[in-house]
Amino acid sequence: MVALDLLGRRTALRILWELRGDPMTFRALQEACETNSRLLNVRLAELKEACLVEHTIGGYRLTNQGGSLGAALEPLFAWAEEWAKHTNLG
Template identity: 45%
Template sequence: MRILWELRNVPQSFRELQARCDGMSPSVLNTRIKQLKEAQLIAKTTDGYQLTDIGLSLMDTLDPLREWAASWEEAFKLE
């Protein structure tokens, strides 16, 4: 999920993804990228890795969960 989250707005190179994913080891990142490509959630382009239409659809589906988490976090801060 972290990789998908980091790709939600702009394509990222392998190094950019690794840095954004808290320095995930290259072998783990390579494995995850391969899995996400096989699932057709991300694709490699000249700009780096980016979400496919299916990946974007998944992120749209998960957006209400993100909104709920943000509102829960805000309510938790008020207590």
């Protein structure tokens, strides 16, 4: 599946996670994602092409499609938080 391929790329889910709130500047997003500018530029371009992220005057933010993807992923995020409590990975 194309969607799973995109979401499985390094930092893609992290970017979507960080953008679930208010828009973020490139620099703030880079810091929040703990990644380098080259990789962030590549992922943002891919996520913009997939109509999940857009760049506005206020910074990067999720599109309506990106927001609905975030809502669909909420159960996974909840499961991951619970799972992390029971492992040494959390």
